[in-house]
Amino acid sequence: MDPVRKRTKDLSKSVDSAHLAPFPDEVLEKVLSLVKSHKDRSSVSLVCKDWYNADRWSRSKIFIGNCYSVSPEIVARRFPNIRSVTLKGKPRFSDFNLVPQNWGADIHSWLVVFAQVYPFLEELRLKRMVVSDESLEFLANSFPGFKVLSLLSCDGFSTDGLKAIATHCKNLTELDIQENGIDDLGGGWLSCFPETFVSLEVLNFASLNSDVTFDALERLVSRCKALRVLKVNKHISLEQIQKLLLRAPQLMEVGTGSFQQELVPRQFAELETAFGSCKNLHTLSGLWEASSVYLPVIYPACANLTYLNLSYATLQSDELSKLLPNCSNLRRLWVLDTVEDKGLEAVGSSCPLLEELRVFPADPFDQDMVHGVTESGFVAVSSGCRKLHYVLYFCRQMTNAAVATIVKNCPDFTHFRLCIMNPGQADYLTNDPMDEAFGAVVKTCTKLQRLAVSGLLTDKTFEYIGKYAKNLETLSVAFAGSSDRGMQSVMEGCPKLRKLEIRDCPFGNEALLSGLDKYESMRSLWMSACNLTMNGCRQLAKNMPRLNVEVIKDEESDDSEADKVYVYRSVVGPRRDAPPFVLTL
Amino acid sequence: MESINIQEEGLNLKATELRLGLPGRDETEKETIFSFKNNKRAAPKSTEDNESEANSDAKHGDHEAAPAAKAQIVGWPPIRSYRKNNFPPKKAEAEFGIYVKVSMDGAPYLRKIDLKVYNGYADLLRALESMFKLSIGYYSEREGYKGSEYAPTYEDKDGDWMLVGDVPWDMFMSSCKRLRIMKGSEARGLGCGV
Numbered sequence: 001m002d003p004v005r006k007r008t009k010d011l012s013k014s015v016d017s018a019h020l021a022p023f024p025d026e027v028l029e030k031v032l033s034l035v036k037s038h039k040d041r042s043s044v045s046l047v048c049k050d051w052y053n054a055d056r057w058s059r060s061k062i063f064i065g066n067c068y069s070v071s072p073e074i075v076a077r078r079f080p081n082i083r084s085v086t087l088k089g090k091p092r093f094s095d096f097n098l099v100p101q102n103w104g105a106d107i108h109s110w111l112v113v114f115a116q117v118y119p120f121l122e123e124l125r126l127k128r129m130v131v132s133d134e135s136l137e138f139l140a141n142s143f144p145g146f147k148v149l150s151l152l153s154c155d156g157f158s159t160d161g162l163k164a165i166a167t168h169c170k171n172l173t174e175l176d177i178q179e180n181g182i183d184d185l186g187g188g189w190l191s192c193f194p195e196t197f198v199s200l201e202v203l204n205f206a207s208l209n210s211d212v213t214f215d216a217l218e219r220l221v222s223r224c225k226a227l228r229v230l231k232v233n234k235h236i237s238l239e240q241i242q243k244l245l246l247r248a249p250q251l252m253e254v255g256t257g258s259f260q261q262e263l264v265p266r267q268f269a270e271l272e273t274a275f276g277s278c279k280n281l282h283t284l285s286g287l288w289e290a291s292s293v294y295l296p297v298i299y300p301a302c303a304n305l306t307y308l309n310l311s312y313a314t315l316q317s318d319e320l321s322k323l324l325p326n327c328s329n330l331r332r333l334w335v336l337d338t339v340e341d342k343g344l345e346a347v348g349s350s351c352p353l354l355e356e357l358r359v360f361p362a363d364p365f366d367q368d369m370v371h372g373v374t375e376s377g378f379v380a381v382s383s384g385c386r387k388l389h390y391v392l393y394f395c396r397q398m399t400n401a402a403v404a405t406i407v408k409n410c411p412d413f414t415h416f417r418l419c420i421m422n423p424g425q426a427d428y429l430t431n432d433p434m435d436e437a438f439g440a441v442v443k444t445c446t447k448l449q450r451l452a453v454s455g456l457l458t459d460k461t462f463e464y465i466g467k468y469a470k471n472l473e474t475l476s477v478a479f480a481g482s483s484d485r486g487m488q489s490v491m492e493g494c495p496k497l498r499k500l501e502i503r504d505c506p507f508g509n510e511a512l513l514s515g516l517d518k519y520e521s522m523r524s525l526w527m528s529a530c531n532l533t534m535n536g537c538r539q540l541a542k543n544m545p546r547l548n549v550e551v552i553k554d555e556e557s558d559d560s561e562a563d564k565v566y567v568y569r570s571v572v573g574p575r576r577d578a579p580p581f582v583l584t585l
Numbered sequence: 586m587e588s589i590n591i592q593e594e595g596l597n598l599k600a601t602e603l604r605l606g607l608p609g610r611d612e613t614e615k616e617t618i619f620s621f622k623n624n625k626r627a628a629p630k631s632t633e634d635n636e637s638e639a640n641s642d643a644k645h646g647d648h649e650a651a652p653a654a655k656a657q658i659v660g661w662p663p664i665r666s667y668r669k670n671n672f673p674p675k676k677a678e679a680e681f682g683i684y685v686k687v688s689m690d691g692a693p694y695l696r697k698i699d700l701k702v703y704n705g706y707a708d709l710l711r712a713l714e715s716m717f718k719l720s721i722g723y724y725s726e727r728e729g730y731k732g733s734e735y736a737p738t739y740e741d742k743d744g745d746w747m748l749v750g751d752v753p754w755d756m757f758m759s760s761c762k763r764l765r766i767m768k769g770s771e772a773r774g775l776g777c778g779v
Contacts, residue, residue, distance in 0.1 A: 095663070095665045095666070096659075096660030096661070096663050096664070096665070096666075097659055097660050097666065098659065153665065153667075179665055179666075179667035179668075180667075181666065207667055207671075311668075312671070360668065361662065361664070364662045364664055364669075365657060394662060394664075419662055419663065421662045423658065423661065476663075478661070478663075503660075
């Protein structure tokens, strides 16, 4: 089928008995190709030259966590047979508007190289990259076997670019467009899939805001028999989703459109039947503006659900309490804080297998709100859901005691992201800092990989983290700490730290420089609105030539201050596409 | 908390630039205005406060919002733009008064409709006709609803009674406070010169 480039035999090697491979290269390559995880592949390549080469030739998937850590040319030189690329670009805080426009992370230069070297490229998954319509068109026309396009939190393109993909990618199996800063010029792109196109397996356009032609969508769903994931946007009505479900009862993941429509009893019954007919359905999302009146139509599907995303449905506690007893198999649940503590109690009592909970704020900017969730909701979930290991929790009040109870109930946390929305807020019962809360987390949860802290925190929190968080890889800090000592504790501990992002903390040059020995083993460091100066950053850059130390200049700030600093390791030196407001020191 | 107050003092002018109301605007780009320089400058001060607060016995856990409205901090709470821009509307009635009362001369009770569900005037008028079992006819700029038994009118933000159909639909939606279906004989006077 597709020609895989073969390596030419290195004859001198096989003759030299001291280097005789235990078995032929092809066998080694075959064995190694069964090693899937990119971390394991990386380890494999470090064993010896033979294994490095075997990995090189057999690697078909590549993951690049920071697009500026390496160049497309180097990738192309090392790996001749890549079919699948995952690339991440901007620092995570760009999701929260902390990175200016035109910062970089443009995919185009990568695509140009890939078009030359990997004509058989099949998959491209991008996160926080800039993608233009031209790039999408170039992509659609350069890779005849292209199958998977996944864009998460990207920006720079419009629905015109999607038109090109739909028109030209004859073998497309996945189109997943999530939460991008996209110019939505209309839903016509969906109609660009030709009538002969039948290969789609995954279609997610939930976050696009304009109307697609329902007729075209229905026909597309009908003819793509292998479709297993369908997530539509909020313009698709209840009646329409019913028709789609009837066409595709094999669906495993469904994102509905709007759940608000006047339905007559017959339509209600038809919807129930439609949901009931999807025997493979395990993931349900969308449910925009779902109300208690129509939520029961999903009950027939609830018993099999493992992932339910209600984060766009403003459900109240009683509505959730009625729904959840039907969903005893849930592993992942996303909700809005409109469900309040009572709703979370229902979670604790109805979903014993729950592993992941995310509670988003319905009204994050409303300071006067007395609603939302508190520490008791979280405690209730932890006491009923002992397998909980991933939590993202936005709340307006928390106590040290509650967190201690929570981690005692659930010691297996791998991801603990707590956001007390008022910056620097203390334990509301004792007025103490929240140090002991996070101390309990890191002491108890030995498997902790990701931690986001909030509330009033002194250096003590960071001493705990540095001392106990042996497996911590990602740490997010905001409005916390008392002095350089805080950040230093983290830099001196946390042996597995890879990503550190800090904003609005009193950490200065001494703290920055305390991590000199660590940054090369990390993917990146972000520090904004801290106490760094240009001189401190220059010193870091001088001492560590293999790091890129980038300062994003703020027009209003003093020349000596370094308001936003992004430090990352790279094998290609300073990037050449840096905009004028980014200084590489 | 005191630290937050300090940040606020330096932010007054810029703070008024930002919308403090409900989220859901398209121009969240406004939040990228780096007007929080003072926010950063205040940081060293605030840490001293934090420390002294932490050390002193009189820790005041004043985590209520300061009396003045709090300025929004860029990128906080950390919620992705997509989610911020697409917050589901509250279940309570929307602020803009999209639910309006409809009265009809001679009818025993009023009705209430949600203007947002209609695509435009034609849609609205057909709905009213169906709801009240009457016919309204067609709108013309010169003659209003001449020839029909009934004419739809509305009270606008200034309290004036206007003929439905004169202004663009979007403008009508945002200025209409209530509707009244008048008998044609009364409405004739409205047909011109509004």
